[in-house]
Amino acid sequence: MALTVCTWNINSVRLRAGLVERLLREAAPDILCLQETxxxxxxxxxxxxxxxxxxxLAARGDKGYNGVAILSRAPLEPLPHVDFCGKGDARHVAARTGSGLEIHNFYVPAGGDEPDRNINAKFAHKLDFVAEMADWGRGRAGPAIAVGDLNIAPGEDDVWSHRELLKVVSHTPVEVEAFEKARAAGGWAxxxxxxxxxxxxxxxxxxxxKDWALSDRGRRLDHVWASADVAPTARRVTVLKGARGWDKPSDHAPVIAEFDL
Structure with missing residues (x-):
């Protein structure tokens, strides 16, 4: 059975509900995970x-910021969320499908502008959040897909210029190291x-x-992870780059992954 899961930082679901409707009509994923609702x-x-x-629908939200949601055509069983860093903010939501597959949707803190945890509390929060993701993943079991805006572009080909972004939040070595530790700790692909x-x-x-498509100075911040028992069923991942050019768009493009479960 094919299952398509889409992740999209929508940057205000109320403002861009029409774009979500367009995505659902045109791409029709089985499950849609939204961040920054x-x-x-x-x-x-x-x-x-x-x-x-x-x-x-499984959702958590804060007025004016954060917010995560999972939409599905098939029934979902909401699962307890994890309160990373004990801040009570809406950055994780989870649900289980009828087949027993867990869906985890994350919105990792952006981290501010200065990549130094000693002078930037937002950056410290980001690193602590990702470290707690590693601890959480280490203790988790069962088939699962984890998606979301993780706000880290880990590889050299995940940014427009590795050299120029090494000291820019989202691609610094300390963030990439934390990202890979969290991924490895959970056994995620x-x-x-x-x-x-x-x-x-x-x-x-x-x-x-001025012209995002012409300059094409992008970053791969939105990710699809799968547990070891689900990863071999992955068949295709598509970035719907065209959605970045829709009217009054999010600055993120939807990412759709297809699995043969």
């Missing part, structure tokens, strides 16, 4: 998505890179660029 759950615009067949081992690959392009 920026809305309390009681304000989440679930109705138009349900009208398209996505009746199942980086599905996107396993299926596309070579070549530049981005999922985010800054709003600051």
């Amino acid at each position: 920026k809305t309390p759950v009681d304000k989440f615009p679930a109705e138009p998505f349900a009208a398209l067949g996505y009746h199942a 980086d599905v996107t890179r396993d299926l596309t081992p070579e070549g530049k690959l981005y999922t985010w392009w800054s709003y600051r660029a």
Whole structure:
């Protein structure tokens, strides 16, 4: 049975509900994981998505920032979220499908501008969050897919310029090391890179660029991980780069992974 899972930092689900509807109509993933929804759950615009067949929803939200949600056409069993760093912010949501597959959706802190935990509390929070992801993953078991905006571009081909971004938050060596420790601790496969081992690959392009497509100065911040018992079933991962050019878009593009489970 084929299962498609999409991850997308939507940068306000209420502002961009129409773009979510377009994605659901055109790409029709079985499961859609959204980050940075920026809305309390009681304000989440679930109705138009349900009208398209996505009746199942597991969500957490904060007013104006953070927020994660899982939408599905098939029923979901909500699972307890993990309160990473004990801050109570909505950065993780989880659910289980009818087949027993766990879906974990993450929104890792961006980390601010200065890559020094001693002078930048946001960067310290990011590193602590990812370290706790490693501890969590080490103790987790069972078939699972973990997706989300992890706000780290780990490889040289995951950024437009490895040399120029080595001291820029999202690609610094300390972040990449933390990222790989978290991935390895949980036994996760980086599905996107396993299926596309070579070549530049981005999922985010800054709003600051006058012509984001022409300059193409992107970063691969959005990831699909799979547990060891699920990873061999991965068949395809596609970055829907065109969505970055939709009207009033998110600065992230959706990433869709297909599995033969």
